[in-house]
Amino acid sequence: MTRTRVLAALTMAPLAIGGVLLLPTPWLVAAAAIVFLAAQWEWFRLSEIDDTLQRTVLLLANLLLMAALVWASPNDSGGSLVLFKLVAMLGVAWWLLAMLWLRHYDFASDHDTHARVFKLAAGTAAVVPAWCALAAIHAGDPTPTAWPLVTQGHVWLLTALMIVWATDTGAYFAGRKFGRRKLAPRISPNKTVEGLAGGVVAGVLVALAMAPLAGASLVELPLVAVAALVTVLFSVIGDLFESLLKRHVGAKDSGTMIPGHGGALDRLDSVLAALPAFAVAQSWLGF
Numbered sequence: 001m002t003r004t005r006v007l008a009a010l011t012m013a014p015l016a017i018g019g020v021l022l023l024p025t026p027w028l029v030a031a032a033a034i035v036f037l038a039a040q041w042e043w044f045r046l047s048e049i050d051d052t053l054q055r056t057v058l059l060l061a062n063l064l065l066m067a068a069l070v071w072a073s074p075n076d077s078g079g080s081l082v083l084f085k086l087v088a089m090l091g092v093a094w095w096l097l098a099m100l101w102l103r104h105y106d107f108a109s110d111h112d113t114h115a116r117v118f119k120l121a122a123g124t125a126a127v128v129p130a131w132c133a134l135a136a137i138h139a140g141d142p143t144p145t146a147w148p149l150v151t152q153g154h155v156w157l158l159t160a161l162m163i164v165w166a167t168d169t170g171a172y173f174a175g176r177k178f179g180r181r182k183l184a185p186r187i188s189p190n191k192t193v194e195g196l197a198g199g200v201v202a203g204v205l206v207a208l209a210m211a212p213l214a215g216a217s218l219v220e221l222p223l224v225a226v227a228a229l230v231t232v233l234f235s236v237i238g239d240l241f242e243s244l245l246k247r248h249v250g251a252k253d254s255g256t257m258i259p260g261h262g263g264a265l266d267r268l269d270s271v272l273a274a275l276p277a278f279a280v281a282q283s284w285l286g287f
């Protein structure tokens with residue numbers, strides 16, 4: 001299993017990095033929509049929507065919402081980020097609300113119609129703002145870098161993703177080495193406070209290392225560190241929330257799409273919460 005997991009990661013990582021750095025924003029946004037909607041399909045499963053037709057209709061509804069956001073965001077040069085940034089802010093508000101849900105473990109856990117409605121709404125509130133944040137970060141700074149076709153916005157999006165990846169890695173190794181105090185034992189028994197601390201350190205350090213490549217000045221590095229800290233904490237909320245959904249239905253993974261890793265949602269749970277947080281922090285802090 002470990003070998004399969006490593007091989008899958010070695011395949012996915014170059015594709016993700018290459019896509020973020022080299023694809024124009026419209027192409028990346030289209031590719032991301034496919035991946036994010038695949039994760040949402042699995043979210044429907046965790047929401048106990050077992051009928052394929054129902055899942056398909058719900059997926060099309062979310063796709064139409066994405067298309068409507070693109071259609072409603074034109075300007076003279078081809079597109080505006082204002083609506084996308086606004087939706088990303090709504091995503092941040094949703095994840096703050098999700099913290100209350102995490103505190104009340106039994107909320108919407110009773111497998112009835114009302115529970116499904118809450119979880120389906122949560123799926124849209126998680127996936128669509130993350131997709132909007134991805135677009136806003138990638139297109140937000142068109143300043144060219146030293147590399148052909150790569151802009152500073154591209155590097156900032158890669159930085160946001162690398163914060164999540166570094167957080168996961170740092171939390172894993174710090175938790176294994178030093179983990180003693182459980183972070184959320186009822187939701188995710190393996191996560192520890194020490195692991196969270198290791199993830200914070202790793203995520204912030206990676207952000208500070210990447211920021212100069214994205215055009216950040218020395219004066220802006222403290223602001224980048226603050227944004228990275230916020231992004232790390234939101235990524236943990238996203239991870240815990242997916243664990244909560246899986247606990248409610250007794251699932252180990254969200255799906256089987258990625259060998260050794262489970263489903264698409266298992267890989268994107270932290271990203272869904274981290275991207276809106278990073279986009280809003282970057283906009284408000286002005287780097």
